[in-house]
Amino acid sequence: MYWACIHGQQPNSWHYLKNLKVKLKFKKNDQVANCKSIMSLIVLGVTKGTVLDLMISGGDELEARDAIMELFNNRFGESE
Numbered sequence: 390m391y392w393a394c395i396h397g398q399q400p401n402s403w404h405y406l407k408n409l410k411v412k413l414k415f416k417k418n419d420q421v422a423n424c425k426s427i428m429s430l431i432v433l434g435v436t437k438g439t440v441l442d443l444m445i446s447g448g449d450e451l452e453a454r455d456a457i458m459e460l461f462n463n464r465f466g467e468s469e
Contacts, residue, residue, distance in 0.1 A: 409456075413444070
């Protein structure tokens with residue numbers, strides 16, 4: 390899939406997602422974290438194997454969903 394955006398960022402970066410017109414939140418049990426706040430994410434205490442719900446709202450929902458899925462599927466660019 391070809392990706393392009395006005396800032397020249399590939400969709401596999403958080404910076405790219407930050408520029409989309411969406412609100413991103415992760416939910417773990419009863420806790421909800423705003424994905425644009427690193428402290429909010431840290432407070433979730435996510436460890437390997439944690440199941441999260443992703444909530445996306447806004448005009449670029451589908452583009453954001455695809456970019457996030459790519460990030461996770463590519464292990465955020467880290468090797469196994």
